[in-house]
Amino acid sequence: MKLIAGSASQSLTEKISTTVNLPIVKTQIKRFPDGELYIRILENIKNQEIIIIQTTYPDENIIELFLLLDAVKRAEARKITVIIPYFGYARQDKQFKEGEPISAAALARLISTLADNIITVDPHKEHILDFFTVPAKSVSAVNPIASYLVDKQIDMVLAPDHGALARATQAANQLHCEVDYLEKTRLDGSTISITPKNLAANGKTVAIIDDIISTGGTMAEAIKQLHSQDVKKIYVACTHGLFAGSAIKKLQEAGCEEIIATDTIQTQFSTVSVTSAIEEMLS
Numbered sequence: 001m002k003l004i005a006g007s008a009s010q011s012l013t014e015k016i017s018t019t020v021n022l023p024i025v026k027t028q029i030k031r032f033p034d035g036e037l038y039i040r041i042l043e044n045i046k047n048q049e050i051i052i053i054q055t056t057y058p059d060e061n062i063i064e065l066f067l068l069l070d071a072v073k074r075a076e077a078r079k080i081t082v083i084i085p086y087f088g089y090a091r092q093d094k095q096f097k098e099g100e101p102i103s104a105a106a107l108a109r110l111i112s113t114l115a116d117n118i119i120t121v122d123p124h125k126e127h128i129l130d131f132f133t134v135p136a137k138s139v140s141a142v143n144p145i146a147s148y149l150v151d152k153q154i155d156m157v158l159a160p161d162h163g164a165l166a167r168a169t170q171a172a173n174q175l176h177c178e179v180d181y182l183e184k185t186r187l188d189g190s191t192i193s194i195t196p197k198n199l200a201a202n203g204k205t206v207a208i209i210d211d212i213i214s215t216g217g218t219m220a221e222a223i224k225q226l227h228s229q230d231v232k233k234i235y236v237a238c239t240h241g242l243f244a245g246s247a248i249k250k251l252q253e254a255g256c257e258e259i260i261a262t263d264t265i266q267t268q269f270s271t272v273s274v275t276s277a278i279e280e281m282l283s
């Protein structure tokens with residue numbers, strides 16, 4: 001078995017390579033003067049089992065994944081597994097309005113034409129795994145996030161919306177603390193509203209845990225709710241830190257102790273690694 005690192009997941013691939021003791025295949029990835037991508041596999045991988053690791057965000061990394069898949073297929077690899085640390089477009093997992101695509105299905109269907117096996121981390125909804133026409137499994141980043149929070153003396157884990165409650169409950173169980181959730185309504189892509197709720201957060205240290213931070217609107221509103229209830233400290237944690245636009249500023253201005261994300265998307269906030277979760281799936 002050998003690994004291939006997509007540009008979006010270089011550092012995670014290096015960590016996985018060290019942990020599971022698998023070599024990384026040498027590749028060349030560059031851009032033509034007009035911006036088009038060029039990739040080349042620089043080793044013989046005929047009859048080898050290959051694991052490509054590539055987050056499908058932003059869009060350019062989707063193209064790169066397809067080129068890597070095509071090259072690996074043409075190089076006659078025996079089996080191709082794709083690890084997608086962050087599966088972009090997963091939030092369009094159904095037709096919300098007439099005329100829309102199911103973007104997650106469109107991507108999954110195309111990836112399945114070239115891959116034999118898929119592993120992803122905390123997909124927005126588990127049912128998107130069914131869009132792949134080859135075996136697809138997910139691993140959870142909740143354990144590594146909760147492990148990171150262990151020494152922060154968390155009194156309560158808060159899910160910023162009902163969809164995040166299962167993850168929050170899992171983290172709260174690991175941290176032996178209470179759990180609660182907020183009711184969120186999404187008004188548009190960058191605006192949400194949260195129904196005020198008495199969380200009995202007075203004097204408590206609270207970790208708000210979600211799968212994604214995109215614009216930061218959800219977390220910022222949840223933070224505001226907590227501050228209005230005289231909370232002691234707030235940690236915000238997510239699996240996938242997209243941090244679009246002024247998300248970081250929004251979170252910092254709302255007032256939190258620390259922003260925590262994993263390395264499914266490598267940023268300055270990737271203090272938690274999903275390596276152990278992926279390793280378990282590979283062993």
Ligand code: R5P
Nearest residue numbers: 211212213214215216217218
């Ligand atoms: C939505 O249901 C997700 O779980 C996140 O809550 C959402 O993607 C966060 O987006 P934003 O940071 O833009 O509020």
